[in-house]
Amino acid sequence: MASQFLFLKRAQKLEKSHLQEFNKSAYTEGMKYLRSTQINMKSNPNINESLVQSQIIQDPSLLGLGNLEVIDKERRQPRAGRLDLLLWDEGSETRYTVEIQLGPTDESHIVRTIEYWDIERNRYPQINHVAIIVAEDITSRFLNVISLFNKSVPIIAIQLNAFQVGEDFTLACVKILDTVETANMDEDETSPITDREFWLKERASSASLALLDEFMKIVREVEPAAQANYRKRYVGITVNGVADNFVAFRPRKGDSMVFECKLPLTDEMSADINDAGFDQLTYSRRWNYYRISIRAKDLNERREKLKNLISEAFRIANPS
Secondary structure, three states: OOEOOOOOOOHHHOOHHHHHHHHHHHHHOOOOOOOOEEEOOOOOOOOOHHHHHHHHHHOHHHHOOOOOEEEEEEEEOOOOOEEEEEEEEOOOOEEEEEEEEEEEOOHHHHHHHHHHHHHHHHHOOOOEEEEEEEEEEOOHHHHHHHHHHOOOOOEEEEEEEEEEEOOEEEEEEEEEEOOOOOOOHHHOOOOOEOOHHHHHHHHOOHHHHHHHHHHHHHHHHHOOOEEEEEEOOOEEEEEOOEEOOOEEEEEOOOOOEEEEEOOOOOHHHHHHHHHOOOEEOOOEOOOOEEEEEEOHHHHHHOHHHHHHHHHHHHHHHOOO
């Protein structure tokens, strides 16, 4: 059964008169409504966990967590079996340990996911780690159990369903439980204080640190007392010696860095950033930051837009 991901319009919600107009314009644009039927993947002989895993590897954005990179699959764990998928979000420096199960989730699925998360976290303690449970059915009972774990383990629960459309099928993911934000970045004590030399040696390049220097000039146009605060995982801001991370930076090896701007997630702001021509990364729901990949040309061509974003973030963080 060939895989084909199709765009399905929910036209049935429109009033009849509007529906007729919708159909007219849709067919004019070469689109048509296709009826779908939900598939029970657990009992379907044409779909198995390996096939679903392959689809996620081909397109990790299926999970609804942005453009993630695949680090490994079927990763062997010491005395603990194999981890289905290990994914990476470079912008937030987060690794996702993903366990997939067709049919309903159960106790062993939950325990296995948390166990693999803990193994990876102990292997690489300098990186953020998030556990992801993916199941065809997550019942209210086990959702309550996962929610209890979520208070101490960063865990995401995703319900994955398959739908048949003609002779093809599509997959749809719905996030039903997200990680719990436990602190804001200003209170982050898990990222030790470092200095510029540490970043130049371990995490960045002279080119990306030069970008940071130019960015700080813009920040100081908004708040003259702002200083770069070099932490192990990011470069934040202090104002008069006090952390005030209305913006933050993650210089990279190479000629780019990630600029993080603390603004509420809205459709209008997302569209505004995209329309300005920025390379927008996945929004950080944990810290409430828009994340943008920045190169030198962005500072040259979009300096005023960057200043506007910084000014708005500063205004929200410092309302008085």
